[in-house]
Amino acid sequence: MSGVWQIVRKDLRIELRSPAGLAAIFVLGLLVLLIFQFAVPEKPTPESAAAALWISFVFAGTLGAQRTFLLERDNFCIDGLKTAPIDPAAIFLAKMLGTLISLTILQAVVVPLTAVFFGIVPVRPLGLALVCLLGNLGFAALATLFASISVGTRAREVILPLLIFPVLVPLLIAAVKASTVLLGGAGEAGIWVRVLVAFDVVFTVAGWLLFEHVLRE
Amino acid sequence: MLAKRLESLASLLLPWLAGPAMVLALYLIFLVVPTERDQGIVQRIFYVHVPSAWTAFLGFFVVCGASLLYLWRGSPVFDRVARASAEVGMVFCTLVLLTGPIWARPIWGAWWTWDPRLTMTIILWTIYASYLLLRAFGGGEDQISRYAAVLGIVGAIDIPLIVVSVRLWRGMHPAVMMSRDPQGGLRDPFMRVTLLVAAVAFLLVYAWLLLVRLRTLRVSDGVAELARERELAAS
Amino acid sequence: MERFPYLFAAYTVVWIVLFAYVWSVDRRARRAERELEEMRKALDRERSR
Numbered sequence: 001m002s003g004v005w006q007i008v009r010k011d012l013r014i015e016l017r018s019p020a021g022l023a024a025i026f027v028l029g030l031l032v033l034l035i036f037q038f039a040v041p042e043k044p045t046p047e048s049a050a051a052a053l054w055i056s057f058v059f060a061g062t063l064g065a066q067r068t069f070l071l072e073r074d075n076f077c078i079d080g081l082k083t084a085p086i087d088p089a090a091i092f093l094a095k096m097l098g099t100l101i102s103l104t105i106l107q108a109v110v111v112p113l114t115a116v117f118f119g120i121v122p123v124r125p126l127g128l129a130l131v132c133l134l135g136n137l138g139f140a141a142l143a144t145l146f147a148s149i150s151v152g153t154r155a156r157e158v159i160l161p162l163l164i165f166p167v168l169v170p171l172l173i174a175a176v177k178a179s180t181v182l183l184g185g186a187g188e189a190g191i192w193v194r195v196l197v198a199f200d201v202v203f204t205v206a207g208w209l210l211f212e213h214v215l216r217e
Numbered sequence: 218m219l220a221k222r223l224e225s226l227a228s229l230l231l232p233w234l235a236g237p238a239m240v241l242a243l244y245l246i247f248l249v250v251p252t253e254r255d256q257g258i259v260q261r262i263f264y265v266h267v268p269s270a271w272t273a274f275l276g277f278f279v280v281c282g283a284s285l286l287y288l289w290r291g292s293p294v295f296d297r298v299a300r301a302s303a304e305v306g307m308v309f310c311t312l313v314l315l316t317g318p319i320w321a322r323p324i325w326g327a328w329w330t331w332d333p334r335l336t337m338t339i340i341l342w343t344i345y346a347s348y349l350l351l352r353a354f355g356g357g358e359d360q361i362s363r364y365a366a367v368l369g370i371v372g373a374i375d376i377p378l379i380v381v382s383v384r385l386w387r388g389m390h391p392a393v394m395m396s397r398d399p400q401g402g403l404r405d406p407f408m409r410v411t412l413l414v415a416a417v418a419f420l421l422v423y424a425w426l427l428l429v430r431l432r433t434l435r436v437s438d439g440v441a442e443l444a445r446e447r448e449l450a451a452s
Numbered sequence: 453m454e455r456f457p458y459l460f461a462a463y464t465v466v467w468i469v470l471f472a473y474v475w476s477v478d479r480r481a482r483r484a485e486r487e488l489e490e491m492r493k494a495l496d497r498e499r500s501r
Contacts, residue, residue: 145371149364155354162350163368166343167375170382177386195382202374210367213288259455262462269466308473312466319462323455422470429477436484443491447498 003086007094012101014071021067022102029060029110033117044118046185050176053114054135057107058172061136062161064102065143068095069151081215088212092144096207099147100140107132120183127189128182134196135175138203142167145207148214171199228432231425238418245411253408262320264411268419269312270338274376276306276423277341280348281373284366293438296362299369300352301430305423307345313338336383337376344372 015022036052072078081091111132115122122128143164150160178192246264253260279302287295317335318328329335348368355361384390 142371145367149351149367152360152364153351153354159351159354162347166340166347167371169340170375170378173382173386191385195378195385198381199378202378203371206371206374210288210370213363213367216363257455259458261459265462265466305473308469312469315465315469316462319458319465323458426473426477429481433477433481433484436481436488440484440487440491443488443495447491447495450498 003084004090004094004097007081007086007091008097008101011068011071011094011098015067015098015102022064022105025060025064025067025102025106026109028063029056029106030113032056032059033110033113037117044120046120046180046183049114049118049120049183050179050185052118053111053179054172054176056110056114057103057135058139058165058168060106060110061103061139061143062164064106065099065140065147065164066150066157066160067102068098068144069147073151088215089208091215092148092207092211095148096140096144096204099144100136103136103140104133107136115183122182123184124182128179131175131178131182131189131193131196134193134200135171138171138196138199139164139168141200141203141207142171145203145211145214148211152214170195174199224428224431227424228428231421231428235418235421235425238414238421242411242415242418245407245414250407250411251405256324259320259323262316264415265419266313266316266320267412268416269309269316270334271416272419272423273306273310273313273338273341273345275420276302276309277345277369277373277376279427280306280369284369284373287362287366288370293362294435296366297431297434297438298427299366301427301434303345303348303352303369304430305426307342307349308426309419309423310338310342310345314342331387333380333383333387333389336387337379340379340383341376344375348372 033052033056036048036055040048040052042048069078072081111128114120143160146160146163150156150163153159174192174195177187178189178196181187181189181192242264246261250261250264252258280299283295283299283302286292287299314335317338321330321335322328348365351368352361352365355364
């Protein structure tokens with residue numbers, strides 16, 4: 001457990017040294033929201049607000065997810081990680097946590113902006129926060145695993161969305177549907193929350209188990 | 218040794234099983250099965266559309282199984298099976314997405330319907346595509362096989378989640394057994410038998426194509442091996 | 453019977469796709485065999501030197 005924290009702290013220190021990288025993610029989130037506004041010129045509804053929120057999150061988040069492994073590439077840091085006396089699964093958790101933190105900050109920026117741009121006040125803000133967290137978790141698990149794969153291929157930036165988006169679909173459906181309800185739409189969020197939890201559990205465990213095969217030389 | 222003999226036997230038998238099975242299926246589809254009441258003769262597309270879908274999904278589960286075995290055992294055979302099944306499965310997945318709209322257009326008026334089966338299949342198609350693209354973009358040898366194996370497993374465990382979430386999305390109860398066609402189950406025994414025969418025929422074709430691809434992959438892996446030996450010998 | 457063109461189209465598509473794939477599989481199989489032969493010959497030449 002301490003190993004996990006050490007890696008998370010190290011990554012956070014590196015991130016904070018050059019905040020431009022993180023800032024870029026937030027700006028991208030904002031930009032996607034703007035593009036959505038111009039591209040989908042209809043009256044703001046809970047449905048479209050939820051859609052904008054999650055599209056923005058997914059695009060900016062995919063970019064953000066790369067970073068946790070990109071920062072290991074210089075100075076062969078990745079070899080340092082591999083040979084450290086740490087369980088690969090723990091490294092996965094640490095990387096996932098790091099991504100989770102960055103993406104939570106992203107959400108803290110994007111969600112209020114969405115509410116402002118769409119002129120919608122969330123009916124149940126705590127519920128919405130929970131849904132955002134659950135969506136974030138599942139995304140972070142998937143993205144961390146796939147980012148570690150994409151870093152080892154030739155077309156790093158292109159391949160990551162290709163890997164994440166198809167598998168992400170259930171999470172996306174559930175997150176958008178739940179968010180729609182919590183932003184004031186009709187329907188029930190409960191069942192979607194359960195789907196989100198299932199997704200989170202499945203892919204955190206999967207990443208936990210499979211990461212060592214990605215790390216292995 | 219046993220595996221090799223089974224494989225030779227299979228590759229000898231399969232074309233002779235798959236071919237006649239297909240002919241039998243076509244015979245049933247066009248000359249035996251009664252015309253469906255509401256949809257007319259277009260409904261016969263169903264007998265290739267559904268078996269293709271079943272084969273496409275089976276294909277990906279084979280990818281998953283082979284990927285698991287590859288990560289567990291490390292034998293390159295499993296890697297080749299995963300690759301081959303991804304390719305062949307993709308073909309059948311494409312068939313579902315081509316026959317679906319051709320069927321949907323005269324029946325529902327639209328080329329595309331977001332009904333659960335078609336939606337799930339197009340998502341499966343993107344998963345297949347990401348698998349094949351990952352293999353295409355690969356880096357080193359063993360590495361890319363392992364990456365692909367991870368993707369194969371992750372994609373397959375996603376499928377139940379896709380099934381549930383797509384059904385809920387369409388307002389269906391998630392646990393409903395996939396209805397055989399958009400208008401309810403098949404009641405006519407002739408229709409059931411025809412569907413079954415078609416499914417078996419498609420499965421045999423899948424198995425046959427899988428084996429042929431497997432053999433080719435083994436040969437080209439062998440060539441790569443020899444090339445490496447040659448380089449080592451030269452240096 | 454007016455829907456027959458769709459039925460025809462669907463089965464034609466299936467036939468074309470399967471045929472094209474089988475052709476592609478066959479082509480690659482032949483190429484692999486050829487490469488194997490060439491590799492073997494090249495290795496024999498080098499060994500006998």
